[in-house]
Amino acid sequence: MKRTLESLESQPLEGERALVRVDFNVPIKDGKVTNAKRIVGALPTIEWLRQKGCRVVLMSHLGRPKGKRVAEFSLEQVIGELERQLGIPVQFIADPLAAEAESLTRKMKRGEVALLENTRFYAGESQNEPELAKGFAKLGDFYVNDAFGSAHRAHASTEAVAHLLQPAVAGFLMERELQYLQSTLAEPERPFVAILGGAKISGKIDAIEALLPKVDEILIGGAMACTFFLAMGFEVGTSLVEREKVDLASRVLDAGGDKIILPVGAIVAQTLDSDAELRSVARDSIPAGWAMYDIDQDSREDFIRRIRRAKTVVWNGPMGVFETPPFDAGTVAVARGLAAATGDGATTIVGGGDSAAAVAAAGLESKMSHVSTGGGAALELLEGKALPGVEALDES
Ligand code: ADP
Numbered sequence: 001m002k003r004t005l006e007s008l009e010s011q012p013l014e015g016e017r018a019l020v021r022v023d024f025n026v027p028i029k030d031g032k033v034t035n036a037k038r039i040v041g042a043l044p045t046i047e048w049l050r051q052k053g054c055r056v057v058l059m060s061h062l063g064r065p066k067g068k069r070v071a072e073f074s075l076e077q078v079i080g081e082l083e084r085q086l087g088i089p090v091q092f093i094a095d096p097l098a099a100e101a102e103s104l105t106r107k108m109k110r111g112e113v114a115l116l117e118n119t120r121f122y123a124g125e126s127q128n129e130p131e132l133a134k135g136f137a138k139l140g141d142f143y144v145n146d147a148f149g150s151a152h153r154a155h156a157s158t159e160a161v162a163h164l165l166q167p168a169v170a171g172f173l174m175e176r177e178l179q180y181l182q183s184t185l186a187e188p189e190r191p192f193v194a195i196l197g198g199a200k201i202s203g204k205i206d207a208i209e210a211l212l213p214k215v216d217e218i219l220i221g222g223a224m225a226c227t228f229f230l231a232m233g234f235e236v237g238t239s240l241v242e243r244e245k246v247d248l249a250s251r252v253l254d255a256g257g258d259k260i261i262l263p264v265g266a267i268v269a270q271t272l273d274s275d276a277e278l279r280s281v282a283r284d285s286i287p288a289g290w291a292m293y294d295i296d297q298d299s300r301e302d303f304i305r306r307i308r309r310a311k312t313v314v315w316n317g318p319m320g321v322f323e324t325p326p327f328d329a330g331t332v333a334v335a336r337g338l339a340a341a342t343g344d345g346a347t348t349i350v351g352g353g354d355s356a357a358a359v360a361a362a363g364l365e366s367k368m369s370h371v372s373t374g375g376g377a378a379l380e381l382l383e384g385k386a387l388p389g390v391e392a393l394d395e396s
């Protein structure tokens with residue numbers, strides 16, 4: 001386990017400058033934050049540090065400015081929302097590498113908060129450049145990483161900087177993510193069921209292979225299922241498939257045996273349209289010219305039965321094209337199944353940007369044990385990979 005903020009409880013932190021990597025990569029429209037979820041997620045860490053009398057210096061990326069100053073991606077746009085959430089003024093440090101940036105942080109009072117300009121305005125950020133990390137490190141006395149969503153990237157603000165400040169610890173949001181996606185899944189209460197979906201088998205194959213030896217069952221939905229159907233010798237019409245992955249799917253089917261549970265039927269249509277004519281067909285009867293856009297009712301019921309038998313469930317990837325109703329029905333049904341399982345006492349974990357969005361759209365977020373804030377980072381943990389931003393932190 002990594003050292004956490006809580007482990008600093010008895011340390012004299014008063015007056016120390018906490019350099020905190022947060023994930024304020026929030027949606028912005030007309031200069032205003034349209035969804036403050038990520039800011040709210042960082043509040044426990046910020047408030048804890050303030051109460052300890054720290055001076056809190058926050059840094060984050062926003063969008064993909066590719067190493068240049070782009071007004072559209074300035075974090076100054078986030079200041080208003082952050083001030084509203086914290087109920088105090090927040091200082092904006094527009095040029096974190098300028099000589100006066102350090103003196104600005106040293107002039108801050110205990111409990112005050114500052115936010116640095118977008119870390120990705122510097123090309124060295126994505127190159128994990130030590131020089132840039134040194135510049136950031138001057139602005140803090142110790143380091144806290146609470147940006148789980150960026151932890152799978154070795155960037156100057158997530159990796160290199162963690163080696164320059166002591167202690168370097170995980171914030172509360174980061175701790176919670178690791179608790180669920182690492183600790184719980186390392187020793188899951190059984191039965192342990194994984195649900196994988198989404199568009200492509202190629203993006204999820206590492207997760208399938210890493211999960212297979214650990215899970216009791218792996219339920220597969222989404223377009224991914226169609227590549228498995230091809231491997232089973234079924235025709236799939238115009239469904240989204242990866243023909244070059246059919247051999248791989250065959251091998252996974254052989255290796256997985258009874259553990260791999262595929263849909264028994266599909267909701268198909270000729271066009272991806274909300275008012276297109278729908279048919280519900282068995283998986284071996286997808287007509288030519290029609291595509292699978294969702295799992296059918298029998299599959300939903302089968303998946304839900306398996307989910308409700310489980311004690312641990314992890315879900316990554318929607319069951320269908322949930323962005324276009326009514327093809328969201330299978331995804332919503334599975335989300336409801338997870339919610340019911342949580343109610344029965346199971347631990348339910350949702351990782352994956354689109355799956356998390358589907359759960360939120362269905363209003364079921366609070367009914368899951370944990371909905372991850374980091375799509376890519378969550379997937380990498382499911383693949384059994386180490387996250388550079390986590391590895392760089394102190395051991396507990
Ligand atoms: P996550 O972000 O949760 O990891 P992915 O990004 O892997 O999920 O996959 C989400 C995408 O998969 C969605 O855009 C969805 O429309 C698409 N998808 C799911 N099922 C199908 C299908 N049957 N045909 C085409 N696209 C699909």
Ligand code: MG
Pocket residue numbers: 352353354375
């Ligand atoms: Mg996605």
